[in-house]
Amino acid sequence: MSDQDGGECGRNQPEDVWFLAGTFGGRVTRECAVPGGRPIAFPVVNTYGEPADCAAFMRGARGTVFLDGEAVEPETYRGDAMTVRGARGNAVTEEEGSFTATGCGLWVQLPALAPGKHELKIRGRSGGFSVGVDYALAVSAS
Structure with a gap:
């Protein structure tokens, strides 16, 4: 899924954490309401890919x-x-089915934000791959 404006931000969210999407490359600005x-x-x-793919990717990851x-x-x-x-x-998998791969990258996990x-x-x-996302988050009272 390529969410350009944040309109899909609440789609398929689990109950214990709120995931924000990156991009498939390039920059976007999104607005997102977060519980x-x-x-x-x-x-x-x-x-994700083979272990060698991740090793190469991580050498230049910033x-x-x-x-x-x-x-x-x-x-x-x-x-x-990972499975x-x-x-x-x-947009990532393109078809049904399962496979195993190696996932790698830089991630952030934040505690719940103040309303x-x-x-x-x-x-x-x-x-040569770069991403940029500007989020305007509106956190509701719990």
């Missing part, structure tokens, strides 16, 4: 995150085995 009391997780820059003007340090995941469950029409408006700026790069 209060939920931690937030998102990629800065990430990929990223910055700012929440309300304050720097947030991303966590590094160099290569974790990918595909769905027809999904109100928050500004989140995400910038990531590895080699």
Whole structure:
């Protein structure tokens, strides 16, 4: 899914965490309403493939995150085995079925934010691939 404006931000969210999407490359600006009391997780820059693909990707992986003007340090995941469950029409998997891969990247996990408006700026790069997402978050009271 390529959500250009945040209109799909609430789609298929689990009850225990709120995921924010990155991009497939390039920059977007999104608005997103987030329920209060939920931690937030998102990629800065990430990929999946064979272990060698992740090793190469991570050699050049860099990223910055700012929440309300304050720097947030991303966590590094160099290569974790994962099962990918595909769905027809999904922009990443393109078809149904499962496969195993190695996932890697820079990620951030934030505790639940205080109710109100928050500004989140995400910038990531590895080699010639770069992402930039500006989020205007509106967190409701829990």
